[in-house]
Each structure stands twice: as C-alpha cells, then as structure tokens.
Amino acid sequence: MTIKFTKRIASQLLNRGENAIRINASAMDDASKAITREDVRRLIGSGGVFALKEKHNVSARSKLLKQKRSEGRSRGPGLRRGTRKARAGISWEKKVRSQRFVLKRLKEMGKLDTVMFNKMYGLVKGGTYASKAAMLLHLKEEGITLTEQETAKINEAFKAQYK
Secondary structure (H helix, E strand, C coil): CCHHHHHHHHHHHHCCCHHHEEECHHHHHHHHHCCCHHHHHHHHHHCCEEECCCCCCCCHHHHHHHHHHHCCCCCCHHHCCCCHHHHCCCCHHHHHHHHHHHHHHHHHHCCCCHHHHHHHHHHHHCCCCCCHHHHHHHHHHCCCCCCHHHHHHHHHHHHHHCC
16 A cells, blocks of 8 residues: 555554654555555554644734733723623532432531522522522521531541542
8 A cells, every 4th residue: 555545544543634644754655555544543543654743823913912901001992892790700500409408408418498498499599599608508597507526527528429
C-alpha cells in the first residue's frame, strides 16, 4: 500500500486530520508496507507514526481584557447586556435545587410529614426563600430543629451528589 493509506488510517485512529499525521523517516518502509489497521496501530505504538500536538489559539487579547476588567475597566453601561439581576447572583435553578434537596432529606429522616413537606415545597417553588439558610430558619420557627450532625449529614450528601 501507499503512505497515503497509512496516514488516512492513522488519522482515524488518532482522531486527528491527515495533515497532522507525521511518519518518521526510519519507519517509511514499514509505513508503505502496512496493509491493515493492525499494522498501522503497531506503527503508532512503536512511535513510527504520530500526530502533531493540537494548536491552540493564543488568547493574548482576552487575557489583557480580563486583566483590565479585574481592575474595573470595560464594565460600563455600553457593554452590558441584560438586567442587573440577569448579570449577577446565583441562578434560580441552583437555589431551588439545593432547597428541594434539603426538604427531601428531611422527609427521609422523618423530620417532615407529608403535609408540611408539600407546604414547604410549594413555598420553595414560589421563590419565598432567598437561600437554603433562610429556609432552615423558617423551619426552625415552625418547630423543626436540626442537630449539627444532621445538618452536616445533609451537606455531605449534597456535596456528594453535585460534585
């Protein structure tokens, strides 16, 4: 076969374009004699055929802009898209998911009955609580107290689920 075949198969195996595939001068004879994918795999393993490293765009301009923005530049009203609320703060989904997770754990622990759970779930859905801490404070006012161990257990479970 030809070297063209070897390059084509190597590009498929290495997930790179044919122009990124190189063949060592010492392995040219073996590369031209390769007739199966297994032969090309063997050449890749021995280092006779290899792919060049991927080129990455140099982001000098973006690095400079990031540095300027850290100093407070380029943040004027002319560059802004979206409202103040849209540009800052934690997303509604993250906040609600964490609150719902806590409610679910409390129900599993037996701290909340179904009626109270449904009531709290509706309040969470309505965006009543600004944070998980605010929700727990409201639960405390309702008469549901948590020990430090129970709170730690809930936090560990949350971290394990949302790594």
